[in-house]
Amino acid sequence: MKVSIFTTCMMDLISPQVGKDMVEVLERLGCTVDVPEKQICCGQPTFNSGYVEASWPVMHNQIDALAAIDCDYIVCSAGSCTAIMKEYPTLLADDPTDPNGQYMAQAKILAAKMYEFSQFIWRVLGIADCGAELTTVATYHRSCHMTRLLGERETPFWLLENVKGLEVRQLAGIQYCCGFGGTFSVKESAISELMVTAKVSHAEATGAAVLISCDPGCLMNIGGRFNRLGKPIKIMHLAEVLNQNVDERRIRKVSEVPTPAPAPFP
Amino acid sequence: MGLKTSTLPFNERIAAAAQDQFAHASIAKAQDTQYDKREKARAELGHWQDWRKLGQSIRQHVLQYLPDYLEEFSDNVEKRGGHVFFAQTTEEANHFILDVIKQQNGHHVVKSKSMVTAELDLDKKLQALPDVSVLETDLAEFILQEDDWDEPSHIVFPAIHKDRNQVHTIFQKLGYTGDNDPKHMARFARQYLRERFLEADIGITGCNFAIADSGIINLDTNEGNADLADSIPATQIVVMGMERLVPSMKEAEIMDNLLARSAVGQKLTTYVTFEGQQSVGESDGPANFYVVILDNQRSQALGTEFQEILQCIRCGACLNVCPVYRQIGGHGYGSLYPGPVGAVLSPILGGYEQFGELPFASSLCAACTETCPVLIPLHNLLIKHREVETDRLKMMHGFTDLQMKMVGKGTASPFMFNTILRFKHLGLAPWTHQRPMSVTNFFAYGGAMITNGPGMVSGWTDVRDLPAPPKHQDDFRVWFKQHKQQRGDTK
Numbered sequence A: 001m002k003v004s005i006f007t008t009c010m011m012d013l014i015s016p017q018v019g020k021d022m023v024e025v026l027e028r029l030g031c032t033v034d035v036p037e038k039q040i041c042c043g044q045p046t047f048n049s050g051y052v053e054a055s056w057p058v059m060h061n062q063i064d065a066l067a068a069i070d071c072d073y074i075v076c077s078a079g080s081c082t083a084i085m086k087e088y089p090t091l092l093a094d095d096p097t098d099p100n101g102q103y104m105a106q107a108k109i110l111a112a113k114m115y116e117f118s119q120f121i122w123r124v125l126g127i128a129d130c131g132a133e134l135t136t137v138a139t140y141h142r143s144c145h146m147t148r149l150l151g152e153r154e155t156p157f158w159l160l161e162n163v164k165g166l167e168v169r170q171l172a173g174i175q176y177c178c179g180f181g182g183t184f185s186v187k188e189s190a191i192s193e194l195m196v197t198a199k200v201s202h203a204e205a206t207g208a209a210v211l212i213s214c215d216p217g218c219l220m221n222i223g224g225r226f227n228r229l230g231k232p233i234k235i236m237h238l239a240e241v242l243n244q245n246v247d248e249r250r251i252r253k254v255s256e257v258p259t260p261a262p263a264p265f266p
Numbered sequence B: 001m002g003l004k005t006s007t008l009p010f011n012e013r014i015a016a017a018a019q020d021q022f023a024h025a026s027i028a029k030a031q032d033t034q035y036d037k038r039e040k041a042r043a044e045l046g047h048w049q050d051w052r053k054l055g056q057s058i059r060q061h062v063l064q065y066l067p068d069y070l071e072e073f074s075d076n077v078e079k080r081g082g083h084v085f086f087a088q089t090t091e092e093a094n095h096f097i098l099d100v101i102k103q104q105n106g107h108h109v110v111k112s113k114s115m116v117t118a119e120l121d122l123d124k125k126l127q128a129l130p131d132v133s134v135l136e137t138d139l140a141e142f143i144l145q146e147d148d149w150d151e152p153s154h155i156v157f158p159a160i161h162k163d164r165n166q167v168h169t170i171f172q173k174l175g176y177t178g179d180n181d182p183k184h185m186a187r188f189a190r191q192y193l194r195e196r197f198l199e200a201d202i203g204i205t206g207c208n209f210a211i212a213d214s215g216i217i218n219l220d221t222n223e224g225n226a227d228l229a230d231s232i233p234a235t236q237i238v239v240m241g242m243e244r245l246v247p248s249m250k251e252a253e254i255m256d257n258l259l260a261r262s263a264v265g266q267k268l269t270t271y272v273t274f275e276g277q278q279s280v281g282e283s284d285g286p287a288n289f290y291v292v293i294l295d296n297q298r299s300q301a302l303g304t305e306f307q308e309i310l311q312c313i314r315c316g317a318c319l320n321v322c323p324v325y326r327q328i329g330g331h332g333y334g335s336l337y338p339g340p341v342g343a344v345l346s347p348i349l350g351g352y353e354q355f356g357e358l359p360f361a362s363s364l365c366a367a368c369t370e371t372c373p374v375l376i377p378l379h380n381l382l383i384k385h386r387e388v389e390t391d392r393l394k395m396m397h398g399f400t401d402l403q404m405k406m407v408g409k410g411t412a413s414p415f416m417f418n419t420i421l422r423f424k425h426l427g428l429a430p431w432t433h434q435r436p437m438s439v440t441n442f443f444a445y446g447g448a449m450i451t452n453g454p455g456m457v458s459g460w461t462d463v464r465d466l467p468a469p470p471k472h473q474d475d476f477r478v479w480f481k482q483h484k485q486q487r488g489d490t491k
């Protein structure tokens, strides 16, 4: 199975380790992984800030870059970026710079191949246990876009359940945004501060040593606030968790057929 | 004050909200309580997603044929002997209402809760009349009135920012001598209000839904005060936004269901009232029935990308799930309509000059869109506003604007992005510091942090630390190239 990695600008700029872990996990599970070279960013930083005209070229580049490499699936390290790429066909309907709908047509093909990392492992590969082991107490932060725009609420929990030695404690107020919101965190930092502080308190209250998520943006936000406050926590992307102390004999499939991805806002 | 509820600039409002510990705790508690009640009430109904679709289609249908339904409704009100006045502006509406009070020789006005009269700033106008007294009879609105007309901070629970001790202090000024038990205080308010109801000659109410095919209105309340306001005084003035119609009782029933479950987590509100001009043979109801239908820029949204916001039934659910509202409360928004619905609606009603910041006061987490009982894509409408302000009205200026345009260029060009990847570590070095780290495995390169970043980055580092970006040699893509070679790929 040929898999392209959708890197996201954040992974390229700040968190290379997430990418390395993703590649190693996917290869271990039998995928042939490649990284399309010209890809950059899904366009959310500008699009969600209202710079819509400036976003069309970003999206076009992303489409060209991902379409340039033949693959069965595209797997992304962030729920949020996955969600917007699945929304591309809707967004591009308003794109005046794509009059013949070429990008739109490509976007539809790409959207169908696009999966968030945990989703891909569970729903496409049908794998429940990646063989990982991590003996600690953790809590999981759900990103809003992964939960609501992508509609994926479950797969990270299922995969975490099968990590040997790991206790996952429920995060109170899990439905509330951590205050990242892309450029929101920068433009409305006063509001964002209140939100992320609330999230830090909730995470602290679980007594967990590790905070896990499927969105590096949220992790960078919550982790950054923890550090500013001088409070201890370990930050891990799910891919890093699934790449800890792996015992390949434990890798277990649950199904041979892909289970359909949920709809947004179920 | 009308639509705008504060003269403070946006950042000062946020700072004030951040300080207000009382409001913070009250709002969080109310949100959490409502969460459970709402989800339970919706689950009990079953097939919630289908009900939402039905609600959406009813509201969209009404908006599509709005002129026809307005005409039908107004014809039917008049057939029953009532009067309808179409007000383009708040001035026209106020003028008409004050005229009616004068004509009817009214001296004692009782009001039940109505956001549209707050939009008109009607209380102020009434207070200015000689020999006219005005009393808000919704318990929460009454509390605000007695607290020197404090501004509401929620569209369903206007006094959500006050706790019982604050209410206690307010009531003591009215002669209340009991304790701070909400039940006792409510009993006191009830008695106080009841006496005033009996002398009232004008009742002013809002309208949850106007029933087009019968010329009556539908009110959903929990306190019964609206029923007294529409049945004791001889004259009733209903004030409603121009979009609040349903074709018939059949649709009203569905909308009431969606509203009660979403707004207060009940199957139905305690009082579900259908009423209008008293007709021959009826023993109660207003002898003089007036309906004021307000436009106030609503029609500007018709036929535009913002039309869907007119589907809103003012249930307040989007406020109750909103993490931003949770932190800054209604007063932080500085609009009568706060929360996600307010951030979309306020710029339409009051313009971007006044309310241009509100669409940006959202992390786009989409909790609002997820909960809205009539499927308004709230977070997408917020992005639309941002687009209008940024691309069309060119309201963004200065360094931030320049930086955002550079972000656009940098993320569209592989050449530029590669350059950025090469120089990001070095470029940010002047702002990068070795710092003791409490967080482990935090992306941070070599344990270094950016603590007071340049330009837009400062917005980030005002609040939290930023991991230093890796050296180019340690980038993911560089690693992957080597990895591929080791893997033995020929390419």
Ligand code: SF4
Residues within 6 Å of the ligand: B262, B311, B312, B313, B314, B315, B316, B317, B318, B319, B341, B368, B371, B372, B373, B374, B376, B378
């Ligand atoms: S926008 Fe939707 S959720 Fe918000 S108040 Fe209106 S109907 Fe309720």
